[in-house]
Amino acid sequence: MDQTVDPRAKSFVSVTTDSHFPLQNLPYGVFSPRGHDTPRVGVRIGDMVVDLTVLQEDDLLDEAELPYGIFACPWLNPFMSLPAEQRRLVRACLLRLLDENEPTLRDDRDLRARTLRPLHACELHMPVGVPDYTDFYSSREHATNVGIMFRGAENALMPNWLHLPVGYHGRASSLIVSGQPVVRPQGQTQPVEGEPPVFGPSRLLDFELEMGFFIGAGNGLGYPVPIDRAQDHIFGLVLVNDWSARDIQKWEYQPLGPFNSKNFATSVSPWVVTLEALEPFRCAAPPQEPAVLPYLAEGDRHTYDINLEVHLQAAGEAQPLRICASNFRHLYWTMAQQLAHHTITGCNLNTGDLLASGTISGSTPDSFGSLLELTWRGTKPLRTAGGAERRFLADGDTVSMSAWCQGDGYRVGFGEVTGTVLPAHLFGNAGR
Numbered sequence: 554m555d556q557t558v559d560p561r562a563k564s565f566v567s568v569t570t571d572s573h574f575p576l577q578n579l580p581y582g583v584f585s586p587r588g589h590d591t592p593r594v595g596v597r598i599g600d601m602v603v604d605l606t607v608l609q610e611d612d613l614l615d616e617a618e619l620p621y622g623i624f625a626c627p628w629l630n631p632f633m634s635l636p637a638e639q640r641r642l643v644r645a646c647l648l649r650l651l652d653e654n655e656p657t658l659r660d661d662r663d664l665r666a667r668t669l670r671p672l673h674a675c676e677l678h679m680p681v682g683v684p685d686y687t688d689f690y691s692s693r694e695h696a697t698n699v700g701i702m703f704r705g706a707e708n709a710l711m712p713n714w715l716h717l718p719v720g721y722h723g724r725a726s727s728l729i730v731s732g733q734p735v736v737r738p739q740g741q742t743q744p745v746e747g748e749p750p751v752f753g754p755s756r757l758l759d760f761e762l763e764m765g766f767f768i769g770a771g772n773g774l775g776y777p778v779p780i781d782r783a784q785d786h787i788f789g790l791v792l793v794n795d796w797s798a799r800d801i802q803k804w805e806y807q808p809l810g811p812f813n814s815k816n817f818a819t820s821v822s823p824w825v826v827t828l829e830a831l832e833p834f835r836c837a838a839p840p841q842e843p844a845v846l847p848y849l850a851e852g853d854r855h856t857y858d859i860n861l862e863v864h865l866q867a868a869g870e871a872q873p874l875r876i877c878a879s880n881f882r883h884l885y886w887t888m889a890q891q892l893a894h895h896t897i898t899g900c901n902l903n904t905g906d907l908l909a910s911g912t913i914s915g916s917t918p919d920s921f922g923s924l925l926e927l928t929w930r931g932t933k934p935l936r937t938a939g940g941a942e943r944r945f946l947a948d949g950d951t952v953s954m955s956a957w958c959q960g961d962g963y964r965v966g967f968g969e970v971t972g973t974v975l976p977a978h979l980f981g982n983a984g985r
């Protein structure tokens with residue numbers, strides 16, 4: 554089923570040309586009308602949220618033959634687990650119902666009031682129940698920068714890096730939705746090489762500009778996903794900020810990789826953009842040399858052209874400053890390669906699992922996706938909009954990332970993932 558939408562198609566819901574959420578997008582999220590109601594599944598268009606529970610109750614999605622109550626749910630998971638063809642029928646219904654030439658919703662004032670909620674009157678929730686979270690390390694530029702800083706230019710890339718998408722198993726319990734604050738972690742660090750470690754709040758708190766994809770249909774334990782079927786298992790993408798404590802990371806990461814430096818918070822954007830919506834922005838992925846092993850070789854190697862930005866608003870300042878502009882297309886390892894590699898052992902992925910890209914850096918210094926790189930390990934501090942100096946994040950700082958695809962006269966975007974740093978919680982309060 555062709556899911557690409559005429560770039561000129563419009564909805565009766567007003568959408569500005571720089572909005573991330575025109576008719577062509579229709580991303581899924583979980584919301585509750587502010588105040589009283591229980592969470593349910595919605596779709597964003599312009600600055601409105603479409604309540605899918607109402608559309609289903611009013612029999613307007615019947616063509617898709619959905620299980621009863623599938624949207625009256627605090628997570629997208631039941632919907633995500635449906636066969637892709639069935640999900641595409643829902644998208645087709647929504648494209649028709651929201652089109653400017655379709656009267657069903659447009660001309661029914663009562664139905665429209667029950668279905669379309671202004672975004673400002675909605676609370677947005679974590680859209681997906683995430684059983685497992687994996688974070689890759691798929692940007693060659695990022696891996697090279699970090700390698701140069703920690704091991705020198707000669708050994709920047711580890712010997713395995715060009716042969717497999719490096720990753721680690723992350724922590725799903727501390728995934729949070731955009732807007733939730735991030736408490737500065739405390740832990741062990743070794744401020745002076747060769748000296749004993751010390752304990753305290755992390756002093757080198759950082760962000761990582763990433764994108765992640767959610768698994769739709771999973772695979773059975775023992776059954777690897779062939780690379781050319783990987784796409785069938787991807788539901789959609791979100792922006793990800795993988796908050797990182799660099800001082801804790803440096804002391805703990807050998808020999809088994811990151812642990813406490815990454816497990817205290819990972820933020821995601823609230824709207825999940827489907828592969829169908831991204832289809833017009835498909836583009837070539839970087840060539841790979843040396844050639845990869847056959848299980849990682851793609852018949853149809855591609856990625857997506859997604860502009861990425863990071864803004865930093867320093868504590869006490871009124872204006873944010875753009876500190877990074879990058880693009881998803883720079884990634885050396887594609888989502889299909891990540892998925893094929895993850896499952897090649899027979900590892901089973903479940904509906905709702907999140908696979909994140911790793912920091913997405915480009916080749917120029919203004920495209921680096923972390924403060925570690927932007928300030929080159931703190932040696933080149935940056936100036937904020939209000940003139941303050943930053944090597945790493947201070948309490949009260951707000952980091953906002955945004956992502957969008959630029960079409961001809963419209964955008965398909967992800968909105969924002971944002972978070973403010975709070976001071977460390979010292980012992981004595983269990984937070985419950």
Ligand code: MN
Pocket residue numbers: 688761763795911912
């Ligand atoms: Mn990361």
